[in-house]
Amino acid sequence: MSNLPFGFGLPDPDKRGDNEPSGGGGQEQPGADAFGQLGQMLSQLGQMLSQAGTSTGPVNYDLAKQIALQNLGGTGEVKLGFASGASGNATGDTGTAVRDAAHLAELWLDSATILPAGATSSVAWTPKDWVEKTLPTWQRLCDPVAKQVSGAWVEALPDEAKQAAGPLLSMVGQMGGMAFGSQLGNALGQLAAEVLTSTEVGLPLGPAATSALLPANVEKFTEGLELPSSEVLVFLAAREAAHQRLFAHVPWLRQRLLATVEEFANGIKVDISGLEEIAGRIDPSNPAAIEEAMSSGLLEPQTTPEQQAALNRLETLLALVEGWVDVVVAEAIGDRLPGADALRETLRRRRATGGPAEQTFATLVGLELRPRRMRAASALWKLVGDQHGAEKRDGLWSHPDLLPTATDLDDPMEFAEHLGDRPSDELDPIAELERTERAEQEAKSADADEKPAEKPEDGDTGTKD
Known part of the structure; x- marks a missing residue:
């Protein structure tokens, strides 16, 4: 998959809709009116915009x-094990297997971390469910990137061009939204067919x-x-439950992860010096030339x-989250x-060879997660837990x-050796809250002590003549 940030890819030219011209099949009339061709093109564009939703x-x-759901097609139809039935919907047996695996995983996790269970429900999703349930979070992640990219294009236009374009700018915005939507849909469709849990990419994508x-993807993975x-399901359920404990009981973590992606997006700058060169290359009558110029980089x-x-x-x-889990x-x-160690290494290799998480971040923000960082985390x-215990680690x-x-x-x-020098209450969340409250109270007291000094002296009315 391309490592270009989100919004800079182009749809596959071989994947055209039924209403798009294929370049053949019809004989061009020698005396065709240029305005008639323009009208036909605008008509096709209007039809395409209307079919793209509101x-x-x-x-x-x-x-x-x-696009994501269309690409998935019949994904979810698995006849073996515990996966979904021919309808693509999770069956009762599938849901029961997932709930049982999650319940067992939660019991085991209770002895390994001080963070309590974070999930109130355990469900089986089809790939289509994953698309629908995670789309609100993807919207938060993708909007800042797309806004910056589309805004850069508009700002790059000279004032004369903006005035001349007039209402066409809104159509350009619609077309840009379609381009971004097409790229995102293809990426989500591919990702939904591969992810094993709602948190596999390292972000809290699903509902809290x-x-x-x-299960359908787990079956293929197995x-x-x-x-x-069943063993693979329990192992993956434990990873999902551990993620949920972290996201539920570390209140700042979810916001910090998503806000960092937004921070990157807000800094996107497009080099507009290339616009003149692109304009010189483009032949308006040749769509292939336009596509070539746009993909020139x-x-x-x-x-x-x-x-x-x-x-x-x-x-x-992200490395700290994945390493802790x-x-x-x-x-x-x-x-x-018995197969836990083998599964652990398989998932590490899955990351190292460019699994769904790496592909998603490479497309979204141009970031490739380095497995070396996750192994280091x-x-x-492990070192902190062995030397200081789970309570201090968590x-x-x-x-x-x-x-x-x-x-x-x-x-x-x-880091582990230095951690032993810290006061024990420094790592206590309650102690941290108490220190913050004491600091606030001291600040208020200091303000109160300064107020009498600001009062006018005796005999001074505090007013000017």
Whole structure:
């Protein structure tokens, strides 16, 4: 998959709709009126816009959903094991298997972490369910990127061109929304056919407090592993439950992850110096020339130092989340599942070879997650837990300032040793809250002490003549 950030890809020219011209099949009339051709083109454009839904904004999410579901087709039809039936809907047996696996996983996790269960329901999703349930979160992630890209195009136009374009700018906006929607829909369709749980990409994409597994995809993933499907399901249920505990009981984490993506998007800048060169290449009568010019790479965004810093923070935070989940699940399962170690390594290789998470972030924000960072985070959490216990390890999530940094991931031993020098109450969430309240009270008292000094002296009315 292309590593260009979201919105800079082009749809596959071989995948055309029924109403799009194919370049053949009809004989061009020698005396065709140019205005008649223009009218036909505008008519086709209007029809295409009307079929794309009524979604407004920088991304046409109606179109994205249509394309994603269309690409999935009959995905979800699995006849083996515990997966969904021929209708593509989760069966009663499937839902029961997922709930049983989640319940068992929660019991095991209770002894491995101080964070309580975070999910109030455990459900089985089809790939189509995943698209529908996660689309609101994708909207929050994609809107800032698309707004910046489309805004850069408009700002790049000279004032004369903007005035001349007039109402056409709104049509250009619609077409941009369709382009973004098409790219997002294709990406979501591919991702939905591969993801195993709602949190596999490292972000809380689904509804809060809902643990979700995709049995149809789990069944495909299990093929060739020589492991029982039920064992794989319990292992993945434990990973999903661990993610949910973290997202539910670390209140700042969900906002911090999503806000970092937004921060990157807000810094997108397009080099508009390439517009003149593109304009010189384009032959308005040749759509192929337009597509070639657009794909030339001249308008790719330039990564600023601020954006790179945001990407580094996002990469580190995602690595810390995945590393913590890896360690906690390994401790919770222990020797209970004979194939747990093999599954753990399989999932690591899945990340290293460019699984769904890597492809999604490469398309969305131009970020490729480095497995080396996740292995380093896993080693750090394991070291902290072994030396200081689960309570101190999990207490680091109580405040973002307590978390390890990218530098700490380079030297986990030094971080673990330094952690032993910290006061015990520094890692206590309740103690942290009490310190904050005391600081606020002290600040209020200081303000109150300063107020009498501001009063006018005796005999002074405090007014001017």
